[in-house]
Each structure stands twice: as C-alpha cells, then as structure tokens.
Amino acid sequence: MVLFKRDDIIKIIETCQIKGQDEAIIRALMYLNLGYPIMLYGPPGNGKTTIAEHILRYASRGDDYYRMEATEGMTEYHTIGGFHPLSMSGNAELSRQFIYKDGIVTRALQENKNLLIDEFTRAPATAYSGLFMLLSTGVLHLEYRELTLQRPKDWVLVVTANLGDEGTFKMSAALKRRFIPIFIGYTSRFTEEKIIKSYTPGLQPVLINAILDFAEETRRLWQEEKSLPQGLSTDGVIKMARYCDISIEEGLDAKTAFIDSAMHQGVIIADETDYVSLQTVNELALKIASRL
Known part of the structure; x- marks a missing residue:
C-alpha cells in the first residue's frame, strides 16, 4: 500500500x-x-x-x-x-x-x-x-x-x-x-526574495537585494573559503528583513537598519570565540551597506 x-x-x-x-x-x-x-x-x-x-x-x-x-x-x-x-x-x-x-x-x-x-x-x-x-x-x-x-x-x-x-x-x-x-540546503535567491516579500511586502527592493547579497556571500565564505562555520540560513534572512522593516518604521534609515541586522545575524553564524570570524561578517556587512 x-x-x-x-x-x-x-x-x-x-x-x-x-x-x-x-x-x-x-x-x-x-x-x-x-x-x-x-x-x-x-x-x-x-x-x-x-x-x-x-x-x-x-x-x-x-x-x-x-x-x-x-x-x-x-x-x-x-x-x-x-x-x-x-x-x-x-x-x-x-x-x-x-x-x-x-x-x-x-x-x-x-x-x-x-x-x-x-x-x-x-x-x-x-x-x-x-x-x-x-x-x-x-x-x-x-x-x-x-x-x-x-x-x-x-x-x-x-x-x-x-x-x-x-x-x-x-x-x-x-x-x-x-x-x-x-x-535540505539553502534555497534559491528567487525563492528567498519571494519569502522576504511575503513577510515584509513594503521593504525597499534595494534592501531586499542587500540582504540576499549578504546571505549569498556568507554561504560562499562558508562553502568555498571555510572562513565561516556556516552561512546565513533562510530563517536568518527572514529575521534580517523583519528587523529592517520595523526599524525603518520606527525612523531608522535603511543603511543603519541593514548594518544592525547583518551584524546581529553575523554573531550567530560566526565563531564567537574567533575575532577574525566576527570581523569577517562585520566587514561584509559594512561593504554591502556602502552600496545603499
């Protein structure tokens, strides 16, 4: 049967x-x-x-x-x-x-x-x-x-x-x-973009792209360079989007909201006992934020 x-x-x-x-x-x-x-x-x-x-x-x-x-x-x-x-x-x-x-x-x-x-x-x-x-x-x-x-x-x-x-x-x-x-690996960028829009329909496209860029780069650093213990999960992508959305509603500018959310998630995916690992995600957050 x-x-x-x-x-x-x-x-x-x-x-x-x-x-x-x-x-x-x-x-x-x-x-x-x-x-x-x-x-x-x-x-x-x-x-x-x-x-x-x-x-x-x-x-x-x-x-x-x-x-x-x-x-x-x-x-x-x-x-x-x-x-x-x-x-x-x-x-x-x-x-x-x-x-x-x-x-x-x-x-x-x-x-x-x-x-x-x-x-x-x-x-x-x-x-x-x-x-x-x-x-x-x-x-x-x-x-x-x-x-x-x-x-x-x-x-x-x-x-x-x-x-x-x-x-x-x-x-x-x-x-x-x-x-x-x-x-069960990381899903596609297209799917994660749809997920972000379902949770935060009013989030600016430039911020959505920045979040997805951050996620993709952390995964590359994990898989190819082994400089991070893991990449940003889909759950982390959702948390970043929701934090940015509510922060902007409260009056924070988009760039600062992104940096905050990226550094918060960076602590989770980095090795908290390794300064270089933490520095890697922080520098990545600042690099992507510079485009905003």
Missing part, C-alpha cells in the same frame, strides 16, 4: 510552510512510500524540522505522533527502555524495587504512532544501539521483557540532523546507512 499518492504529494508541497524544497520533499515522500526511514540533514535554519513535522502531521492525520529531541545525555533507556528505580516512593519496600519503562521508540511501535527524532546527532551513537535490527528488518527485540515488537505497517520514522555541526556526535557508518539521507 502506498502511503503518499500523487495527490497527497502535491498537497504536502503546496501546504508546506517551507518553500523552495520541493525536490527534497518529493524524494523524502518517495522513500517513505518504500518503507525506509529518512534523515533530513543540512545546515541549520533551513526548515528541516518544519518539513519533518509537516510530513508527519499529514501521515498521522494530525499531531498524533511522537516526537523526541535528542540531547547529549540520551541513552538507550530513552529510546528503547530500561529499568527505572522506585527510589522516590515513600514506601520502604517499593523504594528498593525497579519497574521497566518503555522508551519512546518502543511506545511508538506499541501504539502504532509515527515518530520524529529531532537533532538526531546531538545524542551519542550508543543511544541508538537498540535500533539496528528495527531499522534493518522491522523487528525490535526487548531482551529484558522477553518481547519482540514488529514494525507497524506504514510506520513513519523521520529524523533531522545538522551533520558536522558543533556539539554533534559522529554517526557510525552502520547506523547512517540504515537511513535515507535527504539534503
């Missing part, structure tokens, strides 16, 4: 809040139709989580799905389950006993609910050591409960990841190959 038919795919794309990622969404839905778990990965701030949530809401007919945000303190206890002490009980006998608590993956399988694990690589690989058999064969063995769970029909698992970002763990090749990676 196909989970997403042609009409469903068209509707999902048309109603998605994130624009310019049509090809990635189509690929994701096609692989989900084949029964594979998918990993939406790419630079932060480009809509991976929003796309994942949109797909899962559609697949789950609403918000009836499980979601977990991975953290560095996660273990297999959180994903699969394990024994939990009753030490907080006021009963002395109970305080020395344990109960078995199911993890979120186990609960999702038992209740036939789809699952999103956001920021997948923020947790160490050991947190997912119990998933290998499930992702390969559709079977999850719960050793301590002497129970085997089958993956439900049309079950959807989506994870998001900022591969190579600060604070993330390296995935093992064995775990990585059990997902279909779908890249």
